[in-house]
Amino acid sequence: MKPIAVVAGGSAGIGRATVEALLARGYRVAVLARGQDRLDQMRAELGADLWTRSADVSDAAQVEAAADAIVADWGAPEVWINNAMLTSFSSFAEVDDAEFRKITDTTYLGTVNGCRAALRVMETGRIVNVGSGLAYTSVPMQAAYCGAKHAIEGFTQALRIEIARGRRDITLGMVQLPAVNTPQFDWARNRLDAKPQPAPPIFQPEVAAEAILRAVETGAREVLVGRSVLKLVFANMLFPDVVESQLEKMGVEAQESPQPDFGRDDNLDGPLADYPSKAHGSFDDRAADRGIIVDGDRARKALVFGAAAALLGIGAMLGRASKAGPAEPELHDPDRTDLPWGLDTPDYSRAIADRR
Incomplete structure (x- = not known):
């Protein structure tokens, strides 16, 4: 019988690339995401080893119901990957309480909800939380997202210790990702002067998916992806004042592409129905399809x-x-x-x- 994996936030970007990588390795994959149209597209494209359910991961009841449905249809999963996120490219002063909470609820509490559901239904296996180099070094114009990624880092460490104390046959790891060419930059809320871009160097989603599968296969505590993440982790640890000084000078500009960005809809309040399910965003010509993937503990x-x-x-x-x-x-x-x-x-x- 094929093993079962769950990908929360799996209908586009890194999640979509991870779903395809899991299927290629012989898993049956259950995908949770808000957008029903993209889920339907995935079912049509990827076949019978795909299970889908529309769910907002910020709502714990929806995640728990989805977990129960997966178990009822297929059985207990061996892998659970928390990948859902939202962001807003905006100064903190421009982000009101409702917008800040929406980003936090999806990016941080969505991960919390996924871990709770996974631990309830899993008997053995791997839980992987998708993080970012921004969990170590924050950037301007994404305060809510950076705060959520920092929160996931702290939460994951605390929960990992509790799992170990409970002698559960489950590992909990985190994958810290670099800037990735995903649809996020096409549909995130944006108040920059131009279309947002992944701050270079940019990597393709398949690099991120390979790192996530590395965490699944090895049970690593933390996986770091790309030299840029190593720089973010260790430079901020050694010289945080210098890092912040440089980000003050160029942290906003690095997130602005040469392209204008006028009057489009965003996905903060709901999925964009007319955007297809795909892994890649709009920066294929600048994205690398290879990057270093290292065990964070060994790197330290x-x-x-x-x-x-x-x-x-x-x-x-x-x-x-x-x-x-x-x-x-x-x-x-x-x-x-x-x-x-x-x-x-x-x-x-x-x-x-x-x-x-």
């Missing part, structure tokens, strides 16, 4: 042990230099642009030099 250990080795090496060199008698070496060149954390602009290097 490599950073720590690599830094320790570097310090030991520097200490050894300084020891030899002190015996020979030369002047103390200059360790920071203010004109370097190849900094190890990847913030490859002279402004970062000079800012670090100024801190000495």
